[in-house]
Amino acid sequence: MSEIKKIAVLTSGGDAPGMNSAVRAVVFSANNLGIEVVGVLRGYEGLIDWETVPLGLDDVRNINNQGGTILFTSRSERFLDQKYRHIAAENLRAHDVDAVVAIGGDGTLRGAIKFKDEGVDIVCIPGTIDRDVACSEYTLGFDTAANTAMEAIDKIRDSSVSHGRCSVVEVMGRKRGYIALWAGMATSADAIVLPEKWDGNFDYIINALRKRHTDGRNSYLVVVAEGVTDAGKLADLIQKETGIESRVSVLGYIQRGGQPTAKDRMYGSLMGAYAIEILRQGRGNRIVAIKNDILVDYDIAEAIGLHNNNLDSFQYQLSLMLAE
Numbered sequence: 414m415s416e417i418k419k420i421a422v423l424t425s426g427g428d429a430p431g432m433n434s435a436v437r438a439v440v441f442s443a444n445n446l447g448i449e450v451v452g453v454l455r456g457y458e459g460l461i462d463w464e465t466v467p468l469g470l471d472d473v474r475n476i477n478n479q480g481g482t483i484l485f486t487s488r489s490e491r492f493l494d495q496k497y498r499h500i501a502a503e504n505l506r507a508h509d510v511d512a513v514v515a516i517g518g519d520g521t522l523r524g525a526i527k528f529k530d531e532g533v534d535i536v537c538i539p540g541t542i543d544r545d546v547a548c549s550e551y552t553l554g555f556d557t558a559a560n561t562a563m564e565a566i567d568k569i570r571d572s573s574v575s576h577g578r579c580s581v582v583e584v585m586g587r588k589r590g591y592i593a594l595w596a597g598m599a600t601s602a603d604a605i606v607l608p609e610k611w612d613g614n615f616d617y618i619i620n621a622l623r624k625r626h627t628d629g630r631n632s633y634l635v636v637v638a639e640g641v642t643d644a645g646k647l648a649d650l651i652q653k654e655t656g657i658e659s660r661v662s663v664l665g666y667i668q669r670g671g672q673p674t675a676k677d678r679m680y681g682s683l684m685g686a687y688a689i690e691i692l693r694q695g696r697g698n699r700i701v702a703i704k705n706d707i708l709v710d711y712d713i714a715e716a717i718g719l720h721n722n723n724l725d726s727f728q729y730q731l732s733l734m735l736a737e
C-alpha cells in the first residue's frame with residue numbers, strides 16, 4: 414500500500430452504541446499523522462452517491478456520549494451489485510481517497526471483501542449489538558444493548574410480579590443469543606431461549622413453569638432471542654399449557670439506542686485508533702478484533718471464513734443452573 418494521505422470512514426448495517434467513539438478515534442489518530450479524513454454518510458450508500466463530509470477534530474470532539482451514529486447508516490441493496498461497488502471505488506479514486514475504515518457487522522465485512530476486488534484498501538471495525546462477528550470476542554454496542562435490555566426487563570418484572578403473570582420478553586441478536594443470555598442471567602430469568610441451543614421443543618420450558626406454578630411461585634420471566642421463535646406464540650403456548658396468565662414484550666429498537674456504556678466508548682476508541690495504526694503500517698484488508706481481551710487483527714477473508722456458533726459452555730451451563 415502506498416503512503417496514506419486521505420481516508421474515508423463509514424458506519425454500515427445496524428447502528429450500534431460506540432460507533433461514534435470509533436469514528437472519533439479514527440479522526441483524532443489520523444489527524445495526528447497528518448492524514449485527511451472524510452466521513453461517508455449512510456454507509457455503503459454514501460460511497461455510491463458520494464455523500465460525504467470533511468471530518469476534523471471539532472466535528473467529533475464531543476460525540477463519545479451520543480447513541481446512534483453521527484455518520485448515519487443503511488442496509489444498501491445496491492452495494493450487493495458489482496456495478497455499484499465499481500462506482501463506489503471510482504468515487505474513492507476520483508477523490509484521492511487511499512483507504513476506507515468501515516464500522517459494522519458481519520454483512521459489512523462481507524461487503525468489504527467484495528469491495529477489495531475493486532482495488533480498494535479497507536480496514537473493518539466490528540460494530541453490531543449482536544456480537545456475531547466470529548473472529549472477535551467483542552463487537553461495539555453489545556454492552557450497551559445488553560444493559561438496556563436488562564434495565565427494561567427489570568421494569569417488566571415489576572409489573573409481572575404485581576400481577577402474578579408470566580412475562581415473555583423478546584430481545585434482539587439476529588441468529589445469536591448473547592443479548593438474551595446476558596440480559597436473561599442478569600434479570601434472573603426462569604428460562605432463556607437461545608438460537609444456539611434451540612432444538613425446536615418448548616416442553617422443558619412448559620414443564621419447568623408448570624412445576625414452579627405447582628410449587629406456589631407467583632411470577633415468571635422467560636427471555637427469548639429473536640432468532641428462535643415468535644415470542645407472542647410462545648406466550649400463548651405457555652398460557653394454554655400451564656394456565657399461567659402470560660404477556661409478551663418485544664423490546665425492539667430501544668436496544669440499539671441510548672448513550673454508550675463506558676465499555677463501548679473505550680473499545681470504540683481503542684478499535685478506531687488501532688484501525689489507523691494498521692493503515693500507518695501499510696497494511697490493508699484487515700479487521701480489528703478482540704482476542705483474550707487484547708486488540709488483534711485478521712485478514713478480512715480469513716475472518717469471514719471463521720464460524721463460531723458456540724456459546725461459552727460454562728456461561729450456558731451456569732444460566733441453566735441459576736434458572737432452577
Ligand SMILES: Nc1ncnc2c1ncn2[C@@H]1O[C@H](COP(=O)(O)OP(=O)(O)OP(=O)(O)O)[C@@H](O)[C@H]1O
Pocket residue numbers: 425426427428457487488489490491492493494517518519520521522523524525527540541542543
Ligand atoms: N455479500 C455481500 N456483498 C456485498 N455487500 C454486502 C454483502 N453482504 C452485506 N453487504 C453490504 O453490507 C451492508 C451491511 O450488512 P448488514 O445489513 O447485514 O448489516 P451488518 O453489517 O451485518 O450489521 P448488523 O449486524 O448490525 O445488522 C449491507 O446492507 C450490504 O450493503
Ligand SMILES: O=P(O)(O)OC[C@H]1O[C@](O)(CO)[C@@H](O)[C@@H]1O
Pocket residue numbers: 426427428488541542543585586587639669
Ligand atoms: O434495523 P433492521 O433492519 O430492522 O434490523 C434489525 C436487526 O438488526 C440488529 O438490531 C443488529 O443491528 C439485529 O439484532 C436485528 O435482527
